[in-house]
Amino acid sequence: MKLSDHAEEILEAMWIAIEEQDAAFYDPASMQLADDDAGCRELVGKSLVELRHGMLYFRPEGREEGKKTIRRHRLAERLMMDVFNIKGEEGDDKACLFEHLLHEGVDTKLCTMLNHPETCPHGKPIPPGDCCLEARRSGDLGVVPLTECKSGQEGEIAYIQTDDSKKMQKLMAMGVLPGNQILLTQAFPSYIFKVGFSEFAIDTALAREIFVRKR
Amino acid sequence: MSPVTVHKSEASSPRTVVLVGNPNVGKSVLFNALTGSYVTVSNYPGTSVEVARGTAVIDGQSWQVIDTPGMYAMHTITEEERVAREILLKERPDVVLHVLDARNLERMLAMTIQLIEAGLPVVLVVNIMDEAERMGLSFDLPALEQRLGIPVIAAATARKRGIEEIRQAISSLGSSCGLPIAYSRLLEGDIAEVARLMQGDYLLSRRALALLLLQGDDEITALVAGVEGDGYPVLEHKVKEIAFERRESFHLDLSLERKETVRRLMSGVMHVEGQRRETWSSRFSRLTVQPLTGIPLLLATLYFGLYKFVGGFGAGTLVDLLEGELFEGWFAPWIITLVNGWIPWWWLQELLVGEYGIFTLGLRYAVGIILPIVATFFIFFSLLEDGGYLPRLALMVDRVFKWFGLSGRAVIPMVLGFGCSTMATMVTRTLETVRERVIATLLLALAIPCSAQLGVILALLAQTPGALAVWAGCMLVLLVVVGILAGRMMPGEAPMFYMELPPMRLPQLSNVLTKTYTRMQWYFLEILPLFVLASVLLWLGKITNSLERLIDALSPLMHAIGLPRDAAVAFIFGFFRRDYGAAGLYDLQSAGLLDGRQLTVAAVTLTLFIPCVAQFLMMFKERGWKVSLGIFVLVSLLAFGSGYLLNQLLVTTGLLG
DSSP: OOOOOOHHHHHHHHHHIIIIIIOOOBBBGGTTTTTHHHHHHHHHTTSSSSETTHHHHHHOHHHHHHHHHHHHHHHHHHIIIIIIIOHHHHHHHHHHHHHHGGTTHHHHHHHHHOOOOSSSSSSOOOOOOOOHHHHHHOOOOOEEEGEEEEEEEEEEEEEESOOHHHHHHHHHTTOOTEEEEEEEESSSSSEEEEEEEEEEOOOHHTTEEEEEOOO | OOOOOOOOOOOOOOEEEEEEEEEEESSHHHHHHHHSSSSOOOOSSSSOOSOHHHHHEEETTTEEEEOOOOSSOOOOOOOOHHHHHHHHHHSOOSSEEEEEEEEGGGHHHHHHHHHHHTTTTTTEEEHHHHHHHHTTTEEOOOHHHHHSOOOOOEEBGGGGGGGGHHHHHHHOOSOOOOOOOOHHHHHHHHHHHHTTOOOOEEEEEEEEHHHHTTTOOOHHHHHHHHHHHGHHHHHHHHHHHHHTTTTTTTTHHHHHHHHHHHHHHHHTTTESSSOOOOOOHHHHHHHHHHHHHHHHHHHHHHHIIHHHHHHIIIIIIIHHIIIIIIIIIIIIHHHHHHHHHHHHHHHHHHHHTTTOOOOIIIIIIIIIIIHHHHHHHHHHHHHHHHTTTTHHHHHHHHHHHHHOOOOOGGGGHHHHHHHHHHHHHHHHHSSSSSSHHHHHHHHHHOOOHHEEEEHHHHHHHSSSTTTTHHHHHHHHHHHHHHHHHHHHHSSSOOOOOEEEOOOOOOOHHHHHHHEEEEEHHHHHHHHHHHHHHHHHHHHHHHHTTTHHHHHHHHHHHHHHOOTTTTTHHHHHHHHHHHHHHHHHHHHHHHTTTTOOOHHHHHHHHHHOOOOOOOHHHHHHHHHHHHHHHHHHHHHHHHHHHHHHHHHHHHHHHTOOO
16 A cells, blocks of 8 residues: 555554553644544555544554554665664654665565564564565574574675675685685684684674674 | 896895795704704794794805795795795795605695796605604605606605605706696686786796786785886786676686695595595694693693792792892802992992892892793793694684684784794784784783783782682783773784694794793893893983982872872883883882882783884884874873772772771
């Protein structure tokens, strides 16, 4: 269902108030919406929400749509922060513009690329999509940074993600190359891992940049 | 790096063998086996920053043998790697021995490929075969030899296995330079395009240079720019163009292509039998790195090693024996009688056996007090080094060191600093960034007492209850506060920590002793002249009365920190060697001139005070005059400032009175 950007924002605000803060309804005045707001009319027209006594209530279809909308919003936030490295208010603003592009399966692709994140950068839950449930059901643990592995866990190095080419080369010289097997033997006070018959110690910052496909 | 275009004259200079390879693959042991002379053999990646040279006679011909610091790849990152590559570039080796660890053949073969690609005459030495075989690995090296087109030799240099074969390979190596290794069509195209634009004469193949240019290697870029001159801009443009096209993943693509090449070369070469067995060494290794067992082990190592062995045995038992019994009881009376009986001139008597005489002061301190302490420290350090404990120590402290803007790697110079700060200052060059080096140098100059000083101070303060605790507390507070401030305020990027952990092994006694001996030799050659010089200067000061004047000049400062005027002598001594100053305090205390409070204040100020002349010169050499002078001023201010504050504190609280 394609809604206007404005209508999507109303749905998001409603979702937060009703689903996360347990309000019974949403007061359009808290968004400074006029009585005959176009977004409200659109939502009512599409039978997603009801307007009773000037307050907004979800209909079941609207609740579902709200969940998807908030999910797109928070995925966009993750994208800004984790991939584009745009943080703070600027990241939030950009995410607000970006979320409206995540229709027709783009959200699924983004979610898979981000490895099905469960929370947004502010710590709020991202409602799981079908792709997340499917990944969980099929036991696909995906690719995680070495810092997410537990000691004793073995896996295959998937890729190295760093802006610093020296770091990249240092890691590669140590045998940290995509396709090589890696065994994490310890995670504190430093990360200790084995590649082949050699053992290496690295700090958290470097460990964060090695991505491993867990077995 | 200057372009190397000079050709070595054939007749005059001997032929050259260069040893290259990763750290910890036994290059130095092989070097010793070939040359028969000794250089430091170490477990810690990076201690062999200095380049060892020796000669070997093979088949009646004399060869120059050069041992290089560990390097991982032709594209260099660290200082040590740069040194190693520079040798390959400048020394025109007739044979390059690439030494690698059989257990990690697959990983390390990537560099063999790079050496072959560079057109160097390579012989591959697959070392540490004994341990590999014990792990159940077996190899088909003839197959590898055929595929690479260079001699491949199995060796266990620590067990003297394969040495003869290596010698033969060196003397009989022909002009063949290995078989060409092809990359993907895409990469080959890029290489060809860059290589085509190069006109100059180089020691390395254009193919290798083209790859290094594409990897953005600064030194090679400068080298090529110098040789190509007017033709360079076109070349530079091409390199930038390709670099941009492949910006996503050039380094990675190259590594993956090399990995694939290695996989092809290795197919069927290595066989693994059965399970990976857990050896005692890996079990013990685990104990040393898990916080629950590792921290107690670390503390125990430092307690028994530094406090008991160096402090107790070295600075106590041995010093008593050498200085007390041997020197005071026997040598001093004998030499004094001898000199006074035979030499009629008062000034010469003074120079030789007077208060600041060469024999009675210089030699007594150097041999009687400093020697046993430094010797025991070096034994301790060599044991840690050969056992493979140092990198584990480094990973244990990395988190804490990060507060100071240092990485765990800096633990090596820091611990070494407890032995000899001068040597430690030199070793700071193994740290990766300038920022880390400066911070480490500062902390070494300020708050790390060297073993000689430590020994004397422990002995001095042991007699006043609580004094040792106050002293140690002051050192620790200053170390932490200055460290954290330096870590916060120094500009530059945060340090990163990565280190290979060599297997732990039982140190070989002979190796530890030879190593201690070589270090002692270095130390002695360097310090004995300084001690003699110090004696002479002090004697000059005494007979011309200028020492008195200097002491007078310093006395307001002494007064400010609550010390008697004579303490200035110790500080003046202290400038010649840190430990000399501490030993000077020892004299004052023996004469009953200092009470507990004064002793503590003096010990704190002196430990913090400027490093000895040797360390200062080393700072100067390693860090340049601006940084060294800055550290000098800062350290002096902090030393006397802390002395002043501590004295005020002790006077007000009446502690240690």
